[in-house]
Amino acid sequence: MMTLNRPVAPLARLAIGSRAMLSTASYSPLESGPGMSMPPGFDTKKAQLTRLSPSSPKAPSRVSSLGKTMPPGFKAHVAELGTFVLPDRVTGSVGDRALGKALVDAWRRDGIIQFAMSEHQRKLWADAYAASRRFFKKPHAEKAACVDSQSYAGYIASGEEVTDGIADYSEIFTITKDLDMAEPRVRAKWPCHGPCPWPDIEMKEPMERYNENLGAEGEKLLQLTELGLGVEPGSLTKYTRDGWHHTRVLRFPPRNATNGKGKEGRGIGSHTDYGLFVIAAQDDVGGLFIRRPHEEEKFANWEKSAAGLKEDADDWYYVPPVDGVHTVILGDMMQYLTRNYLTATPHKVGLNTKERFAYAYFHEPSFQAVLKPLEGGCGGMMQDKSERAANGIHYGTHFTNMFMRNYPDRITTKRLVAEDRYRLLEQPELRTMN
Numbered sequence: 001m002m003t004l005n006r007p008v009a010p011l012a013r014l015a016i017g018s019r020a021m022l023s024t025a026s027y028s029p030l031e032s033g034p035g036m037s038m039p040p041g042f043d044t045k046k047a048q049l050t051r052l053s054p055s056s057p058k059a060p061s062r063v064s065s066l067g068k069t070m071p072p073g074f075k076a077h078v079a080e081l082g083t084f085v086l087p088d089r090v091t092g093s094v095g096d097r098a099l100g101k102a103l104v105d106a107w108r109r110d111g112i113i114q115f116a117m118s119e120h121q122r123k124l125w126a127d128a129y130a131a132s133r134r135f136f137k138k139p140h141a142e143k144a145a146c147v148d149s150q151s152y153a154g155y156i157a158s159g160e161e162v163t164d165g166i167a168d169y170s171e172i173f174t175i176t177k178d179l180d181m182a183e184p185r186v187r188a189k190w191p192c193h194g195p196c197p198w199p200d201i202e203m204k205e206p207m208e209r210y211n212e213n214l215g216a217e218g219e220k221l222l223q224l225t226e227l228g229l230g231v232e233p234g235s236l237t238k239y240t241r242d243g244w245h246h247t248r249v250l251r252f253p254p255r256n257a258t259n260g261k262g263k264e265g266r267g268i269g270s271h272t273d274y275g276l277f278v279i280a281a282q283d284d285v286g287g288l289f290i291r292r293p294h295e296e297e298k299f300a301n302w303e304k305s306a307a308g309l310k311e312d313a314d315d316w317y318y319v320p321p322v323d324g325v326h327t328v329i330l331g332d333m334m335q336y337l338t339r340n341y342l343t344a345t346p347h348k349v350g351l352n353t354k355e356r357f358a359y360a361y362f363h364e365p366s367f368q369a370v371l372k373p374l375e376g377g378c379g380g381m382m383q384d385k386s387e388r389a390a391n392g393i394h395y396g397t398h399f400t401n402m403f404m405r406n407y408p409d410r411i412t413t414k415r416l417v418a419e420d421r422y423r424l425l426e427q428p429e430l431r432t433m434n
C-alpha cells in the first residue's frame with residue numbers, strides 16, 4: 001500500500017485543510033486523521049473513483065464527490081490537495097521559511113500545489129472566465145483573424161497544436177508580452193516579439209488585470225521557493241526582471257463534439273511545460289491529470305522532448321476542480337535550475353462530457369536570461385560541472401524552439417524563418433538582461 005498520508009508540519013498558514021498532499025480514492029482522508037489505514041474492501045490497485053458504488057457506506061464522501069468530475073474513459077487516482085494560503089508579502093520570516101519548505105516538499109512529493117484565491121482573485125478569474133467564454137463563442141473567421149506574424153500571441157484553433165505527433169483538441173488564445181510596432185525590440189525584429197492581437201477591449205482588459213495580479217503572485221512563489229530550497233534570496237527572482245510571462249487561455253470541446261483531428265477523448269497529450277512554473281485556474285468541469293515525481297523518470301525536456309511520456313500509464317492523478325483555488329505545476333527551467341531537486345510535472349488533459357475552460361499563466365524568466373544551475377541548497381543535489389552547465393540555457397532560444405516546434409505552419413514561424421530572425425538569438429544584446 002502506498003503511504004501518502006503523512007502529517008505535515010504544523011504551520012500557521014500552511015493549509016486550510018489538515019493535509020497538503022495527494023490522496024487517492026483508496027483512503028478515507030477527511031473523516032479520519034492522517035495515517036489511518038485504508039478502509040476494508042478497498043483495493044489500491046483498482047482505485048478508480050467512478051467505479052465505487054455511490055451507496056457504499058465505506059466510500060469516503062468528499063473524495064468520491066471530487067472524483068465524480070473525472071472525464072469518462074480515464075483510469076487515475078484522484079488528487080485531494082490541501083490548500084496553501086500565501087502571505088500578502090514575503091519578508092523571509094520564520095513563517096515564510098517554513099511555508100517555502102512546505103511548498104518545495106509538496107512539489108517534490110506530489111508535483112503540484114494548490115493555493116487559495118483571495119476575494120480579489122476570485123473576481124479577476126470570474127471576469128477572465130467570462131471574457132474567455134465570450135471570445136471562444138465568436139465565429140471561427142473572427143477568432144482566426146487574431147494572429148500576428150511577429151509574436152506567437154493570438155488564436156490557435158482546435159487541432160492546430162500537436163503533442164507527440166497527435167493533434168490536440170484544445171482551442172487557445174495565447175497572450176505574450178504586448179509590444180507595439182515602435183518598441184525597440186520589435187523594430188529590431190527580435191524573435192517572438194510583437195503585438196498581442198486582441199480581438200477587443202472586452203478580452204484585453206480583464207486578461208491584463210488578471211495577469212498582472214498573477215505576476216505578483218508568481219514573484220511571491222519564487223521568493224518562497226528560494227527560501228524552501230535554501231538558496232540565496234534573489235537566485236530565482238533575478239531572472240524574472242521583465243519576465244517573459246505569458247498565458248494560455250484554453251477551451252476544450254466536449255468529447256462528442258470534436259472536429260475529428262485528434263484522438264478520441266484526448267484534449268492535450270502528456271507533456272511538461274517549458275519554463276519556471278504555471279499558475280492555473282479551471283472551471284468546474286474537470287480534465288487535468290498530472291504525474292507525481294518518479295525517481296526513475298529523470299528526463300530533460302530541454303534536451304529531448306518528453307511529450308507523450310507515459311501517456312497511457314495507470315498511475316496518473318486526476319486534479320479535480322476545487323472552487324476558489326489556483327494550482328501550480330513546475331516547468332523544465334525550474335528542474336534545470338534546481339539540478340533536478342524539483343522536477344517538471346508531466347500533465348495531460350482529457351475531454352469531458354461538457355466543454356471546459358481553463359487559464360494557464362506561465363511565470364517565466366526574461367527572454368534575455370541565460371539560466372545557470374543554482375549554487376548550493378537544493379537538498380545538496382550534485383553540482384553540474386560540465387561545460388554545458390557553465391554555458392547555461394538561454395531562455396529566449398528555449399522559448400523560440402518550443403513555439404517553432406509546436407507551430408511549424410504558423411505565419412509567425414514562417415516569417416521568423418524567412419527573415420532569418422533566429423540567428424539574432426546569438427547576439428549579445430539578446431543574451432544580456434537589462
Ligand SMILES: [Fe+2]
Binds near residue numbers: 271272273
Ligand atoms: Fe502544459
